[in-house]
Amino acid sequence: MASTETERQYPSFASRAKTVFKAWLKEPAQISSLVPSSHVLTEEVANRDCVRRAKLVVDLGPGTGETTQSLLHHMSETSHLIAIEKSEVLMEPLRKISDPRAIIINGDARFLARYLAEAGLGAPDVIVSGIPFSTLPQRIALQVIEAIDAALPKGGTFIAYQLSNRIEELASPLFGEPEVETVWLNLPPLRVFSWVK
Numbered sequence: 001m002a003s004t005e006t007e008r009q010y011p012s013f014a015s016r017a018k019t020v021f022k023a024w025l026k027e028p029a030q031i032s033s034l035v036p037s038s039h040v041l042t043e044e045v046a047n048r049d050c051v052r053r054a055k056l057v058v059d060l061g062p063g064t065g066e067t068t069q070s071l072l073h074h075m076s077e078t079s080h081l082i083a084i085e086k087s088e089v090l091m092e093p094l095r096k097i098s099d100p101r102a103i104i105i106n107g108d109a110r111f112l113a114r115y116l117a118e119a120g121l122g123a124p125d126v127i128v129s130g131i132p133f134s135t136l137p138q139r140i141a142l143q144v145i146e147a148i149d150a151a152l153p154k155g156g157t158f159i160a161y162q163l164s165n166r167i168e169e170l171a172s173p174l175f176g177e178p179e180v181e182t183v184w185l186n187l188p189p190l191r192v193f194s195w196v197k
């Protein structure tokens, strides 16, 4: 029922790409990529046992909601997802995701602790991030990583899909060596880094 409702309301790829372009014109360093993620990329991020087992997944920088939809598709019926997107422009497609498991927040990943406390759903099992760490100012990139580290319990999984290796410099001192997969069928091709804390 929830997914049929979402299919009816969720904008087309062309309309989502237009929205991303509008958001990019306002904040190019924050948005970074001009094309919504491909199905191959979102499957690489979401089609995992840790997502299927998770009670709570956090989706940081969901853009128009490609990763959000894929995560919800693989998550269990009783789980929850919190998506935190900074761009007001991108809230329009995100708010059309009609799934009772999803909490969509227009906010900043640096304040993740506050949103988690307000949701009252406990600590996340998985945190996914599409935030472009390579184009963010160093201070902000560090604050986002520190917020992820503070929120993720031992044994939790952190997954970041990125254009550059900068995330490795930021996250490996906290989480150790990542597993890395390159997804060529995405514009641009991206690397998916995963760490188990």
Ligand SMILES: C[S@@+](CC[C@H](N)C(=O)[O-])C[C@H]1O[C@@H](n2cnc3c(N)ncnc32)[C@H](O)[C@@H]1O
Binding pocket: 030, 031, 032, 033, 035, 036, 037, 060, 061, 062, 063, 064, 065, 066, 067, 084, 085, 086, 087, 090, 107, 108, 109, 110, 130, 131, 132, 144
């Ligand atoms: C590359 S896009 C994500 C693409 C999207 N997940 C997809 O699958 O198409 C990066 C997103 O991170 C968001 N972002 C950047 N900094 C952020 C922050 N501090 N908090 C939350 N979102 C942020 C941007 O507004 C943008 O929507």
